Amino acid sequence: MSTRAAAPTRREQILKEAARLFAERGFHGVGVDEIGAAVGISGPGLYRHFAGKDAMLAELLVGISERLLTGGRYRVAEASGEPAEVLASLIDGHIDFALDDRPLITLHDRELDRLRDEDRKLVRQLQRQYVELWVDVVRQLHPGAPEAEARAAVHAVFGLLNSTPHLGSAHGAGLPGRDAAESLLRRLAHGAFGALSN
Amino acid sequence: MSTRAAAPTRREQILKEAARLFAERGFHGVGVDEIGAAVGISGPGLYRHFAGKDAMLAELLVGISERLLTGGRYRVAEASGEPAEVLASLIDGHIDFALDDRPLITLHDRELDRLRDEDRKLVRQLQRQYVELWVDVVRQLHPGAPEAEARAAVHAVFGLLNSTPHLGSAHGAGLPGRDAAESLLRRLAHGAFGALSN
């Protein structure tokens, strides 16, 4: 009846908790019993929902990559043709993602090697397409920059934006509020890309 | 006789290979047999040089943190009082470190939680002091920025500079040469910090 999100399914609960635990202690550092306990069932009960521990990680990583790419494509298509505006939209979208799904961001560039070959290839392909989205826009905005440089700059800015996990309460003085973090990251990212012109 | 560095001791060989393997596959993902094989001895022979697998990781992480802090302090003391110049020196030092010791950079913010409480506290303390070095300089350079913002910006720029592992040949088109990477990262970092004034 309400307009709130529907109750999460068991699968979704498991994925969420698994993402958090994997991000905190690493894929190999978390046991299936812990994941089960986090959702109120214990150990082997997970196998009613997933083929195995690997399958959870695979679904998480493929899901992230797909969401990033889909969101990026949407923003590129939707924004005006102005490269500056497209880049700004990509940055905003990535920041939203980084702030809303910190555990996934952590997993995204940390546990990729733990996937089966097939899944890893898929994730890599999705990541590559997402990066290409950015590289194209950056090269339109900075025609002087060689492609390798633009690509490296994109990766570096990803590192900057994905630093949000380190901003959390872990270090005592996190930023006051999500809006401040969003605004700061936006300025830093634009500042970094702006330096490409020099 | 020659002026080259002395032959590395067995301990140093082990630490170097362990760092590489831990960075590639994670602390829990690497077995002692693999580390041994990487230096030509096998498995339990490592225990003649280290108390255990944990001790290797601890020595690596403490070593990184100490080198970063020592190098940072040296640069702060050595540079002229001009905040801009001090920050530039810190950035250059961090870039050198990131480019020369990519595996260590990866471990530095990825495997900290696998340490014994005592070691983790020590590493955290060293990291905090290093960050403080940067925050102090950034605040001198941008007096308008609140401390939390300066600290978050420093962490974000670390994320940017530490993105070097992602620039490697893994993605096909790495930057052509170390100098180009160094120059690019320097420009991006300065660009990001410059955006703090706005």
Add this chain to the structure above:
DNA sequence: CAGGGCTGTTAGCGCTCGTTAACCTGATGG
């Protein structure tokens, strides 16, 4: 030449962990 350290080796123990097997229960639908 005798005797220790070093620095390796291999065998094996003990524990953890992912996974499977076998069983149980409550809801559902013909």
Add this chain to the structure above:
DNA sequence: CCATCAGGTTAACGAGCGCTAACAGCCCTG
């Protein structure tokens, strides 16, 4: 009202891993 099935449970297996034990060769020193 009974059959089915989704979604749990506990027990247990098999593999892998960190680490120790016991032993062996090399090099130095007295």
